[in-house]
Amino acid sequence: MADEKSFGWTGKMLRVNLTTGRITTEPTEPYKAYIGGMGLANKIMYDEVPAGTEPFDPENKIIFAVGPLTATGVPLAGRTTICSLSTYTTDHLVVDAHCGGMLGAKMKMAGYDAIIVEGASDKPVYLAIHNDDVKIKSAAAVWGQGTRATTEMLSRLEGTRTCVAAIGQAGENLLPYSCIINSRNHSAGAGTGAVMGSKKLKALVIEGDKPIYVADPKAVAELSDYMLREIIGSNNNHVVPSTQQEWAEFYDADSRWTAAKGLNWELAEGGPIETGEPKPGELNTVGYRCMKSTKDLGPAASAYTIKMNGCHSCPIHCYSDLRVEGSGEAGAFETSGNTCAANFPWRYAETILKTGISQKEMPDEYVTFNAAIGTTMDDLGLWCNYASLHRDIAHCIKEGIFKRVLPAEEYNMFDWSKLTPENADPSVCVQILRHIAQNDNEMAYVAHGDIVWCERWDDMEWFDNKASTMINYRGWPVHHAAECFGQVGMLYNMVFNRDDMIHSAVNFQGSGLPLDLKKAIAAEVWGGEDAIDPPKNYTPMNEHKANFAWWSVVTDVLHDSLTLCNWVWPMTCSPTKARDYRGDLDLEAKFFKAVTGQDVTTEELYEIGEKITTLQRCNTMRGMHTDDFRNVHDVATKWTFTQDPDIPAFSEGTVKLDWEDWQKALSMFYARFSWDEQKGCPTAAYLDAHGMSDIKADLQAEGLM
Known part of the structure; x- marks a missing residue:
């Protein structure tokens, strides 16, 4: 076959x-x-x-x-x-x-x-x-x-x-x-x-050079052109520009549609290339919309930008190709390329160390620090756990943890005075990262995860602290959590066994569209305008928020199975005014039919996404030896309920959660997945109904259902 x-x-x-x-x-x-x-x-x-x-x-x-x-x-x-x-x-x-x-x-x-x-x-x-x-x-x-x-x-x-x-x-x-x-x-x-x-x-x-067969090549091409012409935005599917432009009805400074007149790839081969004002409908200028280097590293990064690059079949190009001489001089690499947390570590370290090496005050040094750290990490194959490593190292330096727990000989290997505004020398960071990567020393435990080093070094207070951003007691950090649609973000941060990497919701949040327009879209997609709230002004849990949280999970899982980039998909919004800024959430199903020849609906694909999520839930249940997700797995750290002690939950200006409302949110979320509403585990009836009876039998044999 x-x-x-x-x-x-x-x-x-x-x-x-x-x-x-x-x-x-x-x-x-x-x-x-x-x-x-x-x-x-x-x-x-x-x-x-x-x-x-x-x-x-x-x-x-x-x-x-x-x-x-x-x-x-x-x-x-x-x-x-x-x-x-x-x-x-x-x-x-x-x-x-x-x-x-x-x-x-x-x-x-x-x-x-x-x-x-x-x-x-x-x-x-x-x-x-x-x-x-x-x-x-x-x-x-x-x-x-x-x-x-x-x-x-x-x-x-x-x-x-x-x-x-x-x-x-x-x-x-x-x-x-x-x-x-x-x-x-x-x-x-x-x-x-x-x-x-x-x-x-x-x-x-x-x-490989084997052909990839699709059922309807013409439909694939036409759908692709339609998507690029009318539907797609920029990185994270932000659909308005970050600056006021002649063609745009709206703009939002936080948008990742960063192209603008006078903003160049300064080191481009053959001379600077201006990103300009690419408009919706221009298929050949889509790749200029995202200037991620300056979005992450500030305006100074344009002087170091060779081009924006991308993955296979990507028209957006959110990957920054830079050349930073100072990074090479610090013992790292001149050429840099990345798109996420490893590319801007100093943003996190600066908030703790207060060295003065900030994007605004020392823009070139800021670019150099980030390039040196990012290229070193990538060469070592060292992961940041969505920037936890950056935050933890900075905390251990500032609070004297390293000085307290490291053998004197190991601590004195590094010139800590280099991490000051007077020196601004990233070479010590390069040395620290290479030391950690050897995994034969005490400092290396900082890269074993907070669940390990906080206990080993008697610093559990940091683990359950907003600054650490640990969101779950099993050991992973936030990834677009309560700050992104309150309970919705918190719910999908609980589902997986690591930071969730779900962007379906944050893509919509950061689209750049006005709140009243987003609320109208929310009513169409999740059943009510109250599925979303203004930032830091949240309301109690409701069924439409449960729908939104469920949708965020199943679309992400669907994309990771198809496999599509959830940093841009799904197409909830559009930059096209003639469409009233509505996207096309049926595009996955349309492409699926064009490629495979199998006629499926969007609802059927979502159901498969739910089934895959439930499959991983079953594997998790078996691995942690209990079916009580509510009290064992889906347990948010206490700081999410105690932050901003002088501000009550559901007040403007805080993302604090209310404990009783959180329990209601879990129950409604579980119900939306047809999981047990008290425990959050898959039910026998669900597994039978979705062709997973073999898994049901396994779990029943182990006393887990």
Whole structure:
């Protein structure tokens, strides 16, 4: 069956056992009920990785998976889901990492919907994949190297058209905060680098030139043009510009549609390129809308910007390519490229250290600091856990934690005076990060997760503190939480076993449209204008907020399974005034039909997203040995209820939660998923109704249902 023409899916998965060296393929067909990407990978993890498995056990697997829309010409279908066991949270439950770059497209063009890596090698290896030619090769020459040198060496060896997805020293040394880097600076976090390191797997090197078949190529092309012409905005689907422009009815300073007259890629090849005022409807100027470098690093970053870059099939290009000489002089790298937290760490450190190295007061130094830290982290394959590492290191310096707990010899390795306004020297940060990545010293525990180091160093007060942003007692931080639509943001921050990475809601929040227009859209999509509130002016929980929270989760999971970029999808809004700024939430279903030939509705796709979420919930229930999610898993840290002590909840100016309202929110959210309203666990009736009776039987046998 795998050799038959398959629309969307390749129909084949690759399995590599590093213990035995056995390489096999198997059909995708049994997993299509879970679409692909996150759904497919989570089902394999449920079926094949027993509860109680530790992340570094050979029995753990790491699964790279893509969806039916990957590499088909669908815009923003360039993501890859990577599934394994968490290295840094309680019980080491199943987690998903996600990355852009070129990895997913290369996998698909090589002929695979998924790559399942199991077992462990006794010596460093890499996986070389050239279509059907798959080999396990020695990585002795690159073991110990950073991701940049590894990528260059393996690209020269295997071919410059390959995509290299590699780990650095952090992953090799089994540091829980480690990641995988592909295409130089596209990262997949959640400790996946350490899982690869435990298997002695340095890299995947992939090249493919097989065709990707779609059922209706003409429809794919027409839908793509329609989407680019009328629907899509900028990064996070912000649909108004950040400055007042002649064509725009609205503007919002916080928008990521940052293009403007006089704003240039100053270091562009051949001379500066102006982003200008790209208008809706201009297909060829969509890529100028997002100037993420200046959005993250301030106006000074334009002088260092070579261009904005992007992932496979991305028209938005939110990835900043910079050249910062000062970063190289600090012992890091001149050339920088990233799109998220690793690209602006000093924003977090400055709020704690108060060194004066701020975007406003020292703009060039600010750019240099961020480039030096970001490029070092990416080369080490070191993950920030949505900036927790940056915040924690700064806190440990400021409060004297390092001075208290580190051996004197280790503490004195660093010139701490360099972290002052007088010096503004990022080289000490580079040294600290490289030291941590070795994972053979006391300081390295700061990258084992707050759940570890706060207890080890007797600083649990920091764990349950707004400044740390830890949102859940099992060990992960906020990711667009209460500050983004109050209870809605808090609910989806509880669902997964890591920071949620859900952008469906924050894309809508930051779209730039006026509140009255967003409320009208909210009524159409989630059933009532009261699904949303003004920022920091929240009202009690209601059923429309439950709908909004449910939708935020299932759309994100759907995108991670198709695989689409949830940093822009879904298309809730549009920049087109003639559409009254309404987007098109049926686009996923339209593209799915055009690519696969299967006629599905948006509601049916949402139902599958709900099913995949429930699948991971089942795996979590099995891993934590209880079905009581309300009191064990979905437990928000106390600071979310005690912050702003002089301001009552539901008052303007605070994102504080009310405990009783939060309990109501959980019950309504559970009910919207058809989970048990008291415990928050999946029900037997739900599993039977959704073709998951085998999972029901497993859980009942373990006394968990």
